[in-house]
Amino acid sequence: xxxxxxxxxxxxxxxDVWEGESLLYVLRERLGLPGSKNACEQGExxxxxxxxxxxxxxxxxxxxxQVEGREVVTVEGLADHAGQRACGSDAGxxxxxxxxxxxxxxxxxxxxxxxxxxPIQQAFIDAGAVQCGFCTPGLLVAADEMLEHNPDPSDADIxxxxxxxxxxxxxxxxxxxxxxxxxxxxxxxx
Amino acid sequence: MDFLxxxxxxxxxxxxxxxxxxxxxxxxxxVMVEINxxxxxxxxxxxxxxxxxxxxxxxxxxxxxxGASVPYTRIMEHLRAELPGLALASHTVASPxxxxxxxxxxxxxxxxxxxxxxxALLAAGAEVExxxxxxxxxxxxxxxxTGVKRNALxxxxxxxxVHVKKADGPQQYSKVGTRNAMVIAVCAFGLxxxxxxxxxxxxxxxxAPTPVRAKxxxxxxxxxxxxxxxxxNGRIIAPSVAKQFADLCSAACNPxxxxxxxxxxxxHAVGVMARxxxxxxxxxxxxxxxxxxxxxxxx
Numbered sequence: 001x002x003x004x005x006x007x008x009x010x011x012x013x014x015x016d017v018w019e020g021e022s023l024l025y026v027l028r029e030r031l032g033l034p035g036s037k038n039a040c041e042q043g044e045x046x047x048x049x050x051x052x053x054x055x056x057x058x059x060x061x062x063x064x065x066q067v068e069g070r071e072v073v074t075v076e077g078l079a080d081h082a083g084q085r086a087c088g089s090d091a092g093x094x095x096x097x098x099x100x101x102x103x104x105x106x107x108x109x110x111x112x113x114x115x116x117x118x119p120i121q122q123a124f125i126d127a128g129a130v131q132c133g134f135c136t137p138g139l140l141v142a143a144d145e146m147l148e149h150n151p152d153p154s155d156a157d158i159x160x161x162x163x164x165x166x167x168x169x170x171x172x173x174x175x176x177x178x179x180x181x182x183x184x185x186x187x188x189x190x
Numbered sequence: 191m192d193f194l195x196x197x198x199x200x201x202x203x204x205x206x207x208x209x210x211x212x213x214x215x216x217x218x219x220x221v222m223v224e225i226n227x228x229x230x231x232x233x234x235x236x237x238x239x240x241x242x243x244x245x246x247x248x249x250x251x252x253x254x255x256x257g258a259s260v261p262y263t264r265i266m267e268h269l270r271a272e273l274p275g276l277a278l279a280s281h282t283v284a285s286p287x288x289x290x291x292x293x294x295x296x297x298x299x300x301x302x303x304x305x306x307x308x309x310a311l312l313a314a315g316a317e318v319e320x321x322x323x324x325x326x327x328x329x330x331x332x333x334x335x336t337g338v339k340r341n342a343l344x345x346x347x348x349x350x351x352v353h354v355k356k357a358d359g360p361q362q363y364s365k366v367g368t369r370n371a372m373v374i375a376v377c378a379f380g381l382x383x384x385x386x387x388x389x390x391x392x393x394x395x396x397x398a399p400t401p402v403r404a405k406x407x408x409x410x411x412x413x414x415x416x417x418x419x420x421x422x423n424g425r426i427i428a429p430s431v432a433k434q435f436a437d438l439c440s441a442a443c444n445p446x447x448x449x450x451x452x453x454x455x456x457x458h459a460v461g462v463m464a465r466x467x468x469x470x471x472x473x474x475x476x477x478x479x480x481x482x483x484x485x486x487x488x489x
Binding site for chain 1: 222227239
């Protein structure tokens, strides 16, 4: 079947979609957006987290046909999404080609330099919250959504918002630091 | 596999009548796991996301009519006052991502003994609104669970809503798991005080082939509270009464040993949760919440 939906602000069309296919599979294998990670396929790990009509969901548990006509934001569109939020505009979006080309350059503490990042992405780099990086896209999407409606989160708020995202490297402390940093920068208007 | 996309409730009923094997999918948090793992290859998958009314709720005089697909997040945010037990149970469901998608209709459709909503529904009192092209009926929650992952629905029926009794007194919910999020209940317990009828209702999850009430425990406690005039005088429940209640709740379990816990642990934990939730709700009743019900209480 064919599925039409909006990804990162731009209309997209996926063809030859199998009826039992997940949104995650469509994003990764049909639209070439591998930022959302495929790990548990049962909603346990959160590494496939995307926004569906604004809400964070596990894309592995959304049937592709269910997103017909709906809006999805993936980690590849996070910088634009955060940028639009900051300017209060809703125009633009990220083209598929741009999204496919997105990469954080470099592998040291300067990673991401020269590339447009959302504040939460920059905070993850600055706080050293990325180790193997596999859980990072899901955490970024979930954390960004929390900061959107809760600009001054307590530690308990952060833990709850990220409770559906598993990280096996960091012990979460650096991730907590990163979200606190992003919140602080957001409130200072940096 | 065929993907059915009914745009209205009537279309969904017609599709289910034509294809009784069609698997309804709303939040997808159970169905997609089975498909992803190749445990299930339904002939027809029927998406219910386009049926807006399933996402609505209505607060009535005595009960809340909760649309089958209302996500747990909405229940936590909007129905904490009317359905405190269910709101607490909803908060224990998995993670924010799952709570944004899953709802009580799916919990009932799957009818897993470990479903988080069941003990809260049993304790509050509820009816499942099931419908087919043949007509609509309301199934009392006590008659809904018929076996492990089995329910009273006919093959052509769909769950449209759940009618949950509005709280008339304190309610509590407790769940045992290895961490706070992303946990399938080892066992769970819901308790509701109903001062208007002077009764207590319970619900036990994950400790029997189906969610169950601890009816002998309820009967014992109802009699003890009545006999001692507790609903009026609001006295502290004696530890011996609480213990007997807890023991009877443990006895209502018929658990198994599995990877999440042993049968004897589950029995023990249900007793502990029964005693705790009774204490919490009764303390709340003795405080301001029950004042209106007690004779001679602050008017």
